[in-house]
Amino acid sequence: MDKQGKPAVSAEARRRREAIAASLAEAQRNAQRAAAAAVKKAAPAWRRPIDSIGARVARVDWAHVRERLTQYAKLARMHKPIGAALLLWPTWWALWLAAGDFPPWDTLVVFTLGVFLMRSAGCVINDYADRKLDPEVARTRERPIAAGKVTPREALCVFAVLIVLAFGLVLLTNRLTIELSVIGAFLAVTYPFMKRYTYLPQVYLGAAFGWSIPMAFAAVKGADFAAFKAVLPLCGELYLANIVWSTIYDTEYAMVDRDDDIRAGAKSTAILFGDADLPILGVLMVTFLGTMLLVAQRGHLHHAWYFGGVGVAAALFAWQQWIMRRRDRDACFAAFRNNNWVGLALWVGIVMALALK
Numbered sequence: 001m002d003k004q005g006k007p008a009v010s011a012e013a014r015r016r017r018e019a020i021a022a023s024l025a026e027a028q029r030n031a032q033r034a035a036a037a038a039v040k041k042a043a044p045a046w047r048r049p050i051d052s053i054g055a056r057v058a059r060v061d062w063a064h065v066r067e068r069l070t071q072y073a074k075l076a077r078m079h080k081p082i083g084a085a086l087l088l089w090p091t092w093w094a095l096w097l098a099a100g101d102f103p104p105w106d107t108l109v110v111f112t113l114g115v116f117l118m119r120s121a122g123c124v125i126n127d128y129a130d131r132k133l134d135p136e137v138a139r140t141r142e143r144p145i146a147a148g149k150v151t152p153r154e155a156l157c158v159f160a161v162l163i164v165l166a167f168g169l170v171l172l173t174n175r176l177t178i179e180l181s182v183i184g185a186f187l188a189v190t191y192p193f194m195k196r197y198t199y200l201p202q203v204y205l206g207a208a209f210g211w212s213i214p215m216a217f218a219a220v221k222g223a224d225f226a227a228f229k230a231v232l233p234l235c236g237e238l239y240l241a242n243i244v245w246s247t248i249y250d251t252e253y254a255m256v257d258r259d260d261d262i263r264a265g266a267k268s269t270a271i272l273f274g275d276a277d278l279p280i281l282g283v284l285m286v287t288f289l290g291t292m293l294l295v296a297q298r299g300h301l302h303h304a305w306y307f308g309g310v311g312v313a314a315a316l317f318a319w320q321q322w323i324m325r326r327r328d329r330d331a332c333f334a335a336f337r338n339n340n341w342v343g344l345a346l347w348v349g350i351v352m353a354l355a356l357k
Contacts, residue, residue: 072158075127075144076120082337084119086249087209089343090242091115094216096350097234097299107173107219114169115212121162122188122209128155129192137260170215176222177215184211195261199272202254206246213239234298241291248284248317249339251277252324255332278324285317292346301353309349313342 077083091111095103127134127145134146144150150158163185170181187208194201217235221228247269254261254270255277261268273280289310296306320335 071144071149072154075124075150075155075158076162077123078120082340083123084116085340086246086343087119087212088112088115089340089347090210090238090245091212091216092347093350094213094235094238095220096347096354097238097295098217098220098231101354103220107216110169110172111212111216111219114166117162117166117169118184118188118212119209121159121166122191124155124159124162125189126192128152128159131155133264133266136264137257139257139260173219174222176225176228177218180211180215180218184208184215187211195266195268197267199267200269201267202247202250202269203243205250206243210239210242210246213242234295237291237295237298241288241295244284244288244291245339245342248281248288249336251281251284252320252332252336252339255324255327256329256336277327278321282321285314285321289314289317296353299350300357301350303353303356305352305356306349309345309347309352312345312349316342316345 073079095108095111127143130140131145131152134140134143140146145152145155167181167185170178187204188211191201191204191208194204198204214235217231218228221231251269251273254268258268258270262271270277292310292313296302296310316338320338323331324335
């Protein structure tokens with residue numbers, strides 16, 4: 001055989017080997033399909049739906065699912081519980097004051113879970129509303145929507161799920177609480193857009209996230225409207241106190257981003273107050289503490305424990321003023337976070353005063 005014929009023979013042999021290998025592989029696949037069909041046919045009828053579900057679960061890309069859920073959790077700020085704590089303390093103040101002692105366990109669980117769900121929902125809708133502003137602010141440009149890791153459509157879906165879950169919890173209460181929850185949902189949804197139209201979004205935040213206070217009073221007293229009506233003055237004082245307190249800590253929070261917000265065209269009390277921010281915050285702190293003393297009078301909290309809690313809150317406010325004196329960003333953020341201890345001190349005072357009354 002000449003040299004030219006050898007490559008042709010070699011190529012033909014290679015094609016035959018490949019054809020044989022492909023034929024064997026196809027035969028093996030056919031055998032596997034036949035075996036699977038036989039097993040499926042032999043399996044009891046009740047097993048078939050389970051096997052079908054198992055097959056679908058096996059095809060799920062769990063790494064992708066885990067990555068998406070991680071981004072959704074970051075979107076809802078589940079890794080930063082300070083915001084939920086600042087919403088939780090006024091809710092617990094209201095539950096204890098409405099009950100006059102330890103509130104019913106079921107109501108306490110419903111409102112505690114509801115606080116975390118509504119705070120998460122508020123964070124999601126806030127980031128959706130600020131999706132064009134956040135990329136311009138150093139502290140927020142890595143948030144999931146601003147960084148392009150979550151789409152606005154996904155954010156709306158997450159928000160809808162959280163709102164539905166929160167409303168499901170409210171359905172476990174009474175009719176008055178359910179009716180009030182509609183107003184609370186409206187306030188929570190509209191709050192993020194306030195910074196475009198008013199310099200007082202921090203005040204609106206207090207009204208929105210403080211709406212858990214009248215809802216808590218309604219959950220405890222709402223079955224008897226006369227009893228609910230009797231505690232409305234106390235509920236109103238606590239609600240107004242929370243609006244003032246929210247304005248304090250959210251102004252401190254806004255002071256961190258004041259320069260970026262000015263460039264981005266956003267509005268806040270930090271911008272409105274300008275160089276008078278610390279004196280105005282001081283007035284608001286005194287006003288808040290004074291209102292909580294009025295709550296003591298109407299809520300019959302005539303005990304040293306409660307006044308001790310108010311004293312601790314006053315000392316914490318003084319410390320916040322001291323560390324913010326140079327308006328350093330980190331100091332303002334630390335002052336904002338310190339309000340968690342203000343809320344805790346007042347709650348401990350309320351609990352102990354009612355328990356020892």
